[in-house]
Amino acid sequence: MIKIDYRDPRPIYEQVVDGIEELALRGALPADTQIPSVRQLAMELSINPNTIQRAYGELERRGVIYAAKGRGNFISDNMTVLRERRLEEIGAQIGALAAQARTLGADEDRLRGWLQKKGVDGA
Amino acid sequence: MIKIDYRDPRPIYEQVVDGIEELALRGALPADTQIPSVRQLAMELSINPNTIQRAYGELERRGVIYAAKGRGNFISDNMTVLRERRLEEIGAQIGALAAQARTLGADEDRLRGWLQKKGVDGA
Amino acid sequence: MIKIDYRDPRPIYEQVVDGIEELALRGALPADTQIPSVRQLAMELSINPNTIQRAYGELERRGVIYAAKGRGNFISDNMTVLRERRLEEIGAQIGALAAQARTLGADEDRLRGWLQKKGVDGA
Amino acid sequence: MIKIDYRDPRPIYEQVVDGIEELALRGALPADTQIPSVRQLAMELSINPNTIQRAYGELERRGVIYAAKGRGNFISDNMTVLRERRLEEIGAQIGALAAQARTLGADEDRLRGWLQKKGVDGA
DNA sequence: GTGGTCTAGACCACG
DNA sequence: GTGGTCTAGACCACT
Structure with a gap:
């Protein structure tokens, strides 16, 4: 399992x-x-x-x-509700990371590129 | 401080x-x-x-x-080097989160939208 | 232990x-x-x-x-990886010491001899 | 100076x-x-x-x-004496490092090679 | 029982 | 004054 x-x-x-x-x-x-x-x-x-x-x-x-x-x-x-809740959570995390990346000087293109990148492990 | x-x-x-x-x-x-x-x-x-x-x-x-x-x-x-390393790290995290979101059914538009969202806290 | x-x-x-x-x-x-x-x-x-x-x-x-x-x-x-890394480190140290010894006038024969010598303590 | x-x-x-x-x-x-x-x-x-x-x-x-x-x-x-003493010291250090490297599996060829290597910093 | 964090207080080496 | 190490003892989370 x-x-x-x-x-x-x-x-x-x-x-x-x-x-x-x-x-x-x-x-x-x-x-x-x-x-x-x-x-x-x-x-x-x-x-x-x-x-x-x-x-x-x-x-x-x-x-x-x-x-x-x-x-x-x-x-x-009610997994549908929980799934939506989880997606909101992921969205907030991505938003926070993106904001942080901008602070460090990453531009929009680079941010968009990361969405396709396959990460090594989960966050 | x-x-x-x-x-x-x-x-x-x-x-x-x-x-x-x-x-x-x-x-x-x-x-x-x-x-x-x-x-x-x-x-x-x-x-x-x-x-x-x-x-x-x-x-x-x-x-x-x-x-x-x-x-x-x-x-x-050598903060420049460390900054770049941190950006790579953030990129990997965003990539992993994006992949997970896709698994749960999020489409590309929604993912792109999150990049603008201001998250509650960091990950 | x-x-x-x-x-x-x-x-x-x-x-x-x-x-x-x-x-x-x-x-x-x-x-x-x-x-x-x-x-x-x-x-x-x-x-x-x-x-x-x-x-x-x-x-x-x-x-x-x-x-x-x-x-x-x-x-x-992953000790294999760490072991190799440690060997590289030792190699660099030996190289630095050898260079210093040459500066002080040691010839190649003497350097080679040291490789066999049993030292008192580590460096 | x-x-x-x-x-x-x-x-x-x-x-x-x-x-x-x-x-x-x-x-x-x-x-x-x-x-x-x-x-x-x-x-x-x-x-x-x-x-x-x-x-x-x-x-x-x-x-x-x-x-x-x-x-x-x-x-x-009396720097001549001190120089010789220093060389003995370096010799002992190289000997100790060589012994340690052998323990970790380095062969004689590799050891000899390190004598030529230029290290990054002193030991 | 295990590892991990925190506080309090002491002592040493460096400048 | 500074950083660095060590002891003693407490509390928490996990198995």
Whole structure:
């Protein structure tokens, strides 16, 4: 389902959160899809169940998944809203970076060029 | 000189580093300008001198300033190189964010629009 | 694991950095090997944990180790690159010393002889 | 006579010591040559006289110069011995570096090649 | 338990 | 006065 990288400086629970959120945001996991149970995912990833528990808690808080007691965890059905929210967030970040670049002397052409550039890693 | 925001999740020493680096990168502090002494800046910001010391150490490692025992800390004269390096970095980040936005369905017009948007905070 | 020499003019944290870096460079500590925790090594060497923390921070910055909160510190897997970089550095130092020796009148035979000599301490 | 570089991490008095010692070692300043007075050199270099005083003290301790009270400071006449001592020192350093390089896998050819290489800075 | 940040206070070397 | 190192002890986040 997802991969965790122990060299990644991000805490493990955050890698889990980001991984599942991304799958949900880009539609790879449709609404009401059941995701692995805490124990099962913990086994798969060889991780402490507490860590998965924490990740699922955060995902629920964000509205990405919902928990049905005794039945499991499922992808939320309002991903469209969350996706739009995420896009706004990305937009704000790009805007801030662009402003900073201008301060350092980058011109508009260079900025536009970056939109096509494939970055090394995410921000 | 700079401000510390205690609600900012970044550690204090990092806020100091970023603050001074930005001033140097955009030329507000010319080469060989002396910056406040460790103790003085610690007083101004009501921060422990060790924290400032750590920030200055990091700035020296990055080549933003150079230190001379008994004399003080000064802005480096290779800010042009560092500025270009920073721009490359920003470019990569924008590229990554743009790619992610496309995955979520944003079209080119929207991406270009973000370049003008003023973001809430940096990334 | 390593030893501290209080008569060594180098600061303690630097001795720790050099000691561990050397072990990693010559392959005595393979990639992904876990190294002693900050507190544990501090106990072993009878040194303040903050000093070890600083050394580990420097090692991480150099790419010799990577740290994961709550799990520990581990040897990086790019030691091959770092080893080559270190060799280049040694080469430059030897070149500079050789040039200086020539200025003082040493001939080529003498220089070549030094390559076999076992020095008292490092440079 | 000599130059001091404020960006150099070495303390100023050490730059003065090294500078004069080098001139004496390679014969640029013959035996019994008078060197500038403390005050005069301090003026020339725009440096605190105390700093020059300290440098001269160190040079005298090393046997590079001798002070004649009321008459000034002069280059020692045993530079031949000091030069030989310095060469031994360089030899030991090269030997140590070579040994370290071998540990990291450098072969003899590479080591010999470094003797010709011009290093970026001194060691 | 782990690493990471911060404070407080001391001591040293340099100018 | 300056920067730099070290100790002691506290608190936080992560597993």
